Amino acid sequence: MNKQTELAAFLDLGWQRLTRGVADRRAAARHPVFATVSPKGHPEARTVVLRGASRSDGTVEVHTDGGSDKITSLRANPHAQLMVWDEKPKLQIRLSTTVTIHQGADVADKWRSVPDGSRMAYGATPIPGTAIPTANAYQKLASHDWFAVMVCRIDSIELMQLTDPHRRAVFSAQNDWFGEWRVP
Numbered sequence: 001m002n003k004q005t006e007l008a009a010f011l012d013l014g015w016q017r018l019t020r021g022v023a024d025r026r027a028a029a030r031h032p033v034f035a036t037v038s039p040k041g042h043p044e045a046r047t048v049v050l051r052g053a054s055r056s057d058g059t060v061e062v063h064t065d066g067g068s069d070k071i072t073s074l075r076a077n078p079h080a081q082l083m084v085w086d087e088k089p090k091l092q093i094r095l096s097t098t099v100t101i102h103q104g105a106d107v108a109d110k111w112r113s114v115p116d117g118s119r120m121a122y123g124a125t126p127i128p129g130t131a132i133p134t135a136n137a138y139q140k141l142a143s144h145d146w147f148a149v150m151v152c153r154i155d156s157i158e159l160m161q162l163t164d165p166h167r168r169a170v171f172s173a174q175n176d177w178f179g180e181w182r183v184p
């Protein structure tokens with residue numbers, strides 16, 4: 001295989017594993033780590049559910065509570081990284097992204113397709129992260145008003161695979177997704 005074909009096949013593998021996460025609850029890519037930078041410049045990583053992945057748009061989608069700290073962080077710094085460790089192909093996927101936040105009428109269609117049981121993830125009183133006197137001293141609102149869709153435009157994809165020998169490559173949107181091998 002020539003160099004570009006091998007890189008293209010590697011990127012195909014990355015997208016295959018990523019898109020599987022949207023449909024398959026047991027896929028590793030179902031639960032990426034989503035990392036942002038706080039307004040004070042501190043790293044913040046947390047698990048999320050991958051709700052969408054579009055290779056043609058170069059985006060992935062995550063849903064959240066509009067009152068959560070990650071929204072405050074993204075308003076100050078729209079860059080987020082998503083990371084997946086997919087054990088079966090021994091593949092780490094890192095997506096460097098720029099995030100836009102969509103709420104209200106803009107996401108009414110998506111809200112309609114959120115199952116009743118999942119709606120409680122959106123909206124809480126007091127707002128998420130508030131200190132409370134006991135574990136149960138809060139109410140969930142299940143509210144469209146607090147439903148936030150984060151569309152993460154992928155700036156670059158880094159794949160790292162623990163094959164023998166290990167291999168690592170970076171693909172950037174700016175470079176039309178042509179890849180570049182990197183020392184692992």
Ligand SMILES: Cc1cc2nc3c(=O)[nH]c(=O)nc-3n(C[C@H](O)[C@H](O)[C@H](O)COP(=O)(O)O)c2cc1C
Binds near residue numbers: 046049062064070071
């Ligand atoms: C398996 C799992 C899936 C989760 N999925 C989401 C999700 O899709 N969206 C989300 O905002 N938080 C999700 N969370 C909760 C986050 O990890 C985090 O605790 C919460 O969003 C608050 O983060 P923040 O205060 O840094 O904004 C999930 C947690 C777990 C353990």
